[in-house]
Amino acid sequence: MPQEIFKKIKTSDIFKKNLSKKAFLGLIGSSKSFVAAVLSSEVEKIVLITTSSSEAQWIQNEVSVFSPELQASFLPTPDAIFHGERISAEIVGKRLKVLSEFLNQDRGLLIIPIRSAMYKTSGEGFQGFKISRGGGELGLDKLVDKLVKYGYERLSVVGEHGEFSVKGGIVDVFPANSDYPVRVEFFGEEIESIRRFDPGTQRSKGQIDEINIFSNSEKREKSLVEILPKGTGVIFDEKDLLKGLSDQFLKDVSLFPEVLKDIVSFNKLEEEAKKFNPFYFSSFLQAGEEVLFSAAENYIGKHEQIKKSLLITEHSSRFVSSLNIVKGRLRSGFKFCDIEILSDKELFGIKSTMTKTGAKLVEGVGEDIRADFNIGDYVVHEDYGIAIYRGLKKIEEGEFIFLEFGGGDKLFVPPHAMGRVEKYSSEEGYKPKLSKMGGVSWKNLKSKIKKSVQDMTKELLTLYAQRNMEEKIPYSQDDAWQKELSDSFPYEETQDQLKAIEDVKRDLESIKPMERLLCGDVGYGKTEVALRAIVKVASENKQVAVLVPTTILADQHYHYFKERLMAFPLKVEMLSRFKSKSEQKKIVEQLKTGEVNIIIGTHRILQKDVGFKDLGLIVIDEEHRFGVVHKEKFKKLKRNIDLLSMTATPIPRTLYFSLAGTRNLTLIQTPPADRSPVRTYITPFNEMIIKEAILREVDRGGQVFFVHNKIESIPRIAAVLKRLLPDLSVSIAHGRMRETELEKVMEKFLTRKSEVLLCTSIIESGLDISNANTILIDNADKLGLAQLYQLRGRVGRSSARAYAYLFYDPENLRTEEAMSRLKAIQEFTSLGSGYKLALRDLEIRGAGNLLGAQQHGHLLSVGFDLYCELLDEVVKEAKGIKAPTARQVIIDIGKEGLIPESYIQDEQQRISIYRRLNLLSSLEELKDFKEELKDRFGEIPKEILKLFDFVELKIKAQKAGIISICGDKKLIIIELVDGRQKRFMVEGKDRLREIIVRLGSIFVSKK
DSSP: OOHHHHHHHHTSHHHHHHHHHTEEOSOOTTHHHHHHHHHHTTSSEEEEEESOHHHHHHHHHHHHHHOTTSOEEEOOOOOOOSTTOOOOHHHHHHHHHHHHHHHHSSSEEEEEEHHHHHBOBOSSOTTOEEEETTOOSSOHHHHHHHHHHTTOEEOSSOOSTTEEEEETTEEEEOOTTOSSOEEEEEETTEEEEEEEEOTTTOOEEEEESEEEEOOSSOOOOBOTTTTOOTTOEEEEESHHHHHHHHHHHHHHTTTOHHHHTTBOOHHHHHHHHGGGOOEEEOSSOOTTOOOOOEEOOOOTTOGGGOOSEEEEESOGGGSOTTSEEEESOOSOOEEETTEEEEEHHHHHOOOOOOOOOOOOSOOOOOTTSSOSOOTTOEEEETTTEEEEEEEEEEETTEEEEEEEOGGGOEEEEOGGGGGGEEEOOOSTTOOOOOOOSSSSHHHHHHHHHHHHHHHHHHHHHHHHHHHHHOOOOOOOOOOHHHHHHHHTOSSOOOHHHHHHHHHHHHHHTSSSOOEEEEEEOTTSSHHHHHHHHHHHHHTTTOEEEEEOSSHHHHHHHHHHHHHHTTTSSOOEEEESTTSOHHHHHHHHHHHHHTOOSEEEESGGGGSTTOOOSSEEEEEEESGGGSOHHHHHHHHHHOTTSEEEEEEOSOOOHHHHHHHTTTSEEEEEOOOOTTOOOOEEEEEEOOHHHHHHHHHHHHHTTOEEEEEOOOGGGHHHHHHHHHHHOTTSOEEEEOTTSOHHHHHHHHHHHHTTSOSEEEEOGGGSSSOOOTTEEEEEETTGGGSOHHHHHHHHTTSOOSSSOOEEEEEEOGGGTTSHHHHHHHHHHHTOSTTSHHHHHHHHHHHHHHHHHHHOHHHHHHHHHHOHHHHHHHHHHHHHHHTTOOOOOTTTOEEESSOOOOOOTTTOOOHHHHHHHHHHHHTOOSHHHHHHHHHHHHHHHOSOOHHHHHHHHHHHHHHHHHHTTEEEEEEOSSEEEEEETTSOEEEEEOOSHHHHHHHHHHHHHHHHHTO
8 A cells, every 4th residue: 555645544633533542433344454554553563353253354354455564363263162072173273373473473463353352272382392304302202292292183194184194204294283284204213304295185295494383272271361462452343242242152152161161251351451551443433523434435437537546456457557556355445534445346346255365285185095995895896796895815925805795705806906996886875786706797797888888989979070060150369358357256266267268268269169068066166167158258249048957046147147247238137937927028028139148047048939139158057957858949059059068066087088089078176275174063953053053153254054854844943043043034945935935035145134044955056155154954864975965065165164063863863874874974074985975976976967867877787987997998999099908907927015014004095005006007107106105105115116016017018008917937928908819938027028018019010
């Protein structure tokens, strides 16, 4: 901000008058943050206690705009809400880190929500302990002891804050106060290196010299005011409201004496703060008080009238250089004397969103970082069929997968063949029949399915070729509208989003009509990708139809498009049952005349009376949810018209790559940068937990879903919520409501006029309400894992930490099935098996939607993974590719090494490593895998190096078109993919590799 503006306000008489009174009244818009910034330039350290977490974070954001050099921090509220629950390590770490930095820095502003301020904190010891590279004062055993003492949990793989693992001379730890985990490698008792690593891929990301490790728990010893140093400034924001919120919180926790002793009231905080002579902020003026700040004027469409103003905006490209422009975000502008500070709200009518935090180190969960196999799971052996996995077994000098087939048949699978074993994956609740070893039934089943897959692939390739013969007029390259739309996007696009936008625009600029399927979870940015395409088409005077399966989704898209396109001369309308007949008739006429540029609607768009002046693009959201009749109408609509379909049902990468040559697919699998996993709790139905969970979300400015899936008993739940939360607005939504009534309910919730939406699973898919970050699900044990996964996915769509509470009735937990279901739900973490089960179930649904009912049945017969491999094999054959895959090559020439337990203790991790080794297909991948093992577990022992020799041999055999190498040390029998066999007398592996390379060149030359 220009210093002359800052100085002019600070030195004015009216400002000085308020300063002397220690009270700033009538603060409107973002002026409260401005005053906090001004006071921070006068007082070295200031603590501002405000009403809620959302208000605290807004002040933090806005202060950084007014005073970028000021270190403004936010102290989060402990997220434990009921007796016995532990506060998350991430929140503990953030609190201790923020307090430590504030107390030790020279200047700073600490903003604290009232609930956070009421919790006592550690009297001292915020620093934790430090470890540094080259340091020998803390050996491995002492480090482990210290981590246990500090409350860290020991696991086999580190993925969350507050966890650590030990692997030989390596300790992985995720400090509570850090944004990333670290890998500490010892040489003897000395720390040889400290490396950051990605908890998703488990790979190191760079060296650091030292790190502080804070405690995983916060002691409750003193109030926050008690630990403040002399000379600190204290500000109370909205005193009366602070007192009311404090009293209510004390009342809520009065039943829990263990919690009550850890908090202090507002009255006590204010009493303790008297020695600091505190300031008071208020939005209200008292009688006779002079106005300090007034509201800024609305300048939408009047840019040329702006004279001497300071603009706080993200859209500086629209203004002349003579204006004072600051990049940043404010909720709203304000006036002071002849100075006017304007935000996007006054300039464009755009409501600012809070600035997002920087990207986390996490890149995503690496495949098989935690193994898929658990003892007792169904698995599929490619050659023998479906069996039960019974664990790893040591036999002599080797380690084998132990499989049990039908009739009690047993099979021990050596490391070189472990790639032929996959976990059997199907829809939840489907139990396959065990195969019997011997006979031809499994072979015949595979042949039948492969023939069906070949027929489907041939049809897909034919359709693909036919589409490529059609032509259309291509769209021009991006113009100013595209840049303006991109600049106005309030978030940073993910890499997957950018690629999707590039794919879609390339299709639009081609002479071939686009027919692309865009796959990505709700909240991953599909709609924004579609919007970029829509504006590109509409900017050339073509119309766009956006087709959605439900009226609620139509309404959500309509509001999103209207807000994003406010600055563009484009007319957006909606056709659905939410519109009256007269409104629909008018919109239909405007479509025919071209007055409406973009129409969003349900299947109503497909009715006979709807026509277009010049339709250029159709966007279909969740295409699989439309019936056969509707799909036939799509085909009539889309001749020579671009088509973009979207789905939130995940499609796995294996299927994606197999279909890459038969259909235009784009995956968005990267979540936004600062997305955190949803914190999930399982608990019996408890009214106090319900009340506190909802109040905590509302306190930080959020909204809540309460899912109760029985329409008949919703009134009873509504009465409970009204009794518990008389001051909150609770809306009700379910499938039997009239459209007009449902529209009003959703409109109320979308515009944040109600805090709680009590509903059935009507919200299960599609909805993206980023402000709703807590979901409570009643009778969760009666819902399927995939359904719970999708319901839980309605929250966690913004940078705020999201919470899911899954309630059950203890009386119904009398069956083993109900117990196992809850156990699976409890593993609902990003790396847990419950998550994988739910996600795989959804992927199988996605595959069924994409491939059709017949292929879906085949998929269940052989399991998802083997089906995808058969599909991949068929597509390659159709393209003339005959080389075997890494999975198909068999090497059986004697002892091949193993993974010692002393190197990797966890059995699931060992089987994961064995299987990944089997799937490597290039020497570059092998080299990278060696580096990964050394990084994660330390120096590689000779037993594993022997395994690597076999894998290298296997990769070279694959490249040479060899499908198997069998024999002893002298006689080697080599079989090629075309069935030919060669026999060699060899000694040593080096000569064998030479023969493979020479044989490969002969094989290629004869083709």
